[in-house]
Amino acid sequence: MTVTLADVAARAQVSPATVSRVLNGNYPVAASTRERVLKAVDELDYVLNGPASSLAAATSDLVGILVNDIADPFFGIIASAIQSEIGGPGGRAGGERLAVVCNTGGSPERELTYLTLLQRQRAAAVVLTGGAVEEGPQAAAIAAKLRKLADAGTRVVLCGRPPAPDTRAIALTFDNRGGARQLTEHLIGLGHRRLGYIAGPEERTTTRHRLEGHREALAAAGVEEDPRWTVHGRYDRRSGYEATLELLRRDPTLTAVVAANDSVALGACAALRESGMRIPEDVSVAGFDDLPFSVDAVPSLTTVRLPLADAGARAGRIAMSREDPPPGGIATIRGELMVRGSSGVPRG
Amino acid sequence: MTVTLADVAARAQVSPATVSRVLNGNYPVAASTRERVLKAVDELDYVLNGPASSLAAATSDLVGILVNDIADPFFGIIASAIQSEIGGPGGRAGGERLAVVCNTGGSPERELTYLTLLQRQRAAAVVLTGGAVEEGPQAAAIAAKLRKLADAGTRVVLCGRPPAPDTRAIALTFDNRGGARQLTEHLIGLGHRRLGYIAGPEERTTTRHRLEGHREALAAAGVEEDPRWTVHGRYDRRSGYEATLELLRRDPTLTAVVAANDSVALGACAALRESGMRIPEDVSVAGFDDLPFSVDAVPSLTTVRLPLADAGARAGRIAMSREDPPPGGIATIRGELMVRGSSGVPRG
């Protein structure tokens, strides 16, 4: 059998209640008693029973983090930052929290399932990262679930995701539209007029916002846009590679390719290079996010830096109530245009 | 108040026991009754109380995954693969498991703390990834903890980590030594005789094994080695950058730089390039792991591919007892040499 609170109590010659209080440190206990208890805990190698504790106290020390793809550094960086703030080892004492990182693969169904699982565990907080899917019956179901979680006392924070109205969820949103706009303005400023755009999956907010920003910039500069210049794909390198070949097929005269994110941009670079085009002499390329590897690409990638780690850390603190939520429960986090080697003056 | 089993039972006009059995599906319940219960569950929007369930059943559906750095794709890929196998949404029905991904930062203390936290939660399984620290009092403490976890019925699997004797832990080990050896043999075969080596942190098994493989290859080929040609650092790009500058300072005549992993190699490339050297004409560079971005580097990186996703998936299945452990509880997973553009014949 495993050691229980009662065993410790017996050995320390106190009541179970006292042991519990020593362990939780939320009630005065005489120093001598505390010591005796701690000694017993140590000698018996006692480990608290988490489920029992959670049940009795009606709280849990689990914090859920939902990400689209844990293998993608975009989410890895955010998750890492959140985790470093929610306590756990390394955080300040007391709040030893366990982060539950859930891979949704971007699927709303799985997102919903994970939220239910977290609700079942009575998670202390839940942080949802990355864009949301805005259509389909699932979207409403997710909003309803978030509301329920909030009602049950789980703090819900959205990081890099648009606000979810009527859910009481705190939202730290990336200014994807503004960033994309700046980026395209930069390219237009260099003289580009024929810009291909590799967008992410259709129904995602991030995709839409970045695309809208791009188009705003074009419209504002009076640059015409051919619908064939936009291709949708996934947020990965492979997709960028394929989409670029497609763009080149559709219109070989493009002078710039704007990608939905850095991974896609890298794929685009590979495709361009294999097609015999130089970057940026023949075609300029731009990404988004400024992930760590982007600066290492050759040429280094012009992109929009998103303060992923900062945002994640802030989300983590808010989830732990260690920082006040932004006014109105919504904060917009801006990106910063990083002009680097992959963008230049168009040829000809 | 939240809805409880009893509420559902009342509404369905059955006993709580029956509701529990319907939900768990581990006991015969008449179809009509089941339907009535399910209807009540649905109407009341009932969500099982996880802690209560775990307490009563003395089991939990949490699976711990320990990683050094969740922002590093090396671990992200493994974690993602593990998670896709341990059930959760998307996995087969029944075993809805929650993956708890814990960031240890490579620190044995935090590893230990997380293991205790998982033990407290009565985790169903724990997967430890990445190299271990082999010295210090913590190493023994971790082994002891693993033993205790195993004794308590938690399945312990090591993925990409050397076997831990006397712990009953299943180990899927990467053949770091063999991979490193092959890689260096390749460079020697090209004609390199003055090879710099950027190693990882000193006390880690992965660092040691890769370095040993490198030296074995040198020794086998009768190539002399200058101790100044080895620099230790961290497993990140920055470290590779700095270490390379240091190597260049120590001996500008090196014709190749072997890095502890791909991120380090990328940093090395950046440093070399900034120092005015061409890759591979002036200096060849090699990495390890073959992370997704490595093929995109310019020139693409010569490295050793580790089947991260496969290994993770296998670890996940073993953790879930869906696959038999390897004979002896230990399996060695080989890497595959990927010769690409960053390595070439030395100058002169």
Next chain:
DNA sequence: CAGTGGATAGAAAGCGCTTGCTGCCAGGTT
């Protein structure tokens, strides 16, 4: 028609912990 066994459903005893309330004692008041 009593007897038997399979299939279901319920009663109730926990699982190991937390916490409101009560009790006790020492030191300080009046």
Next chain:
DNA sequence: AACCTGGCAGCAAGCGCTTTCTATCCACTG
């Protein structure tokens, strides 16, 4: 000297579920 007042410790009642054991009902069997 009787009376408070705090500071600590213990009692005991759950927290919401699982599961063993028991009860019931029916359909058959002999």
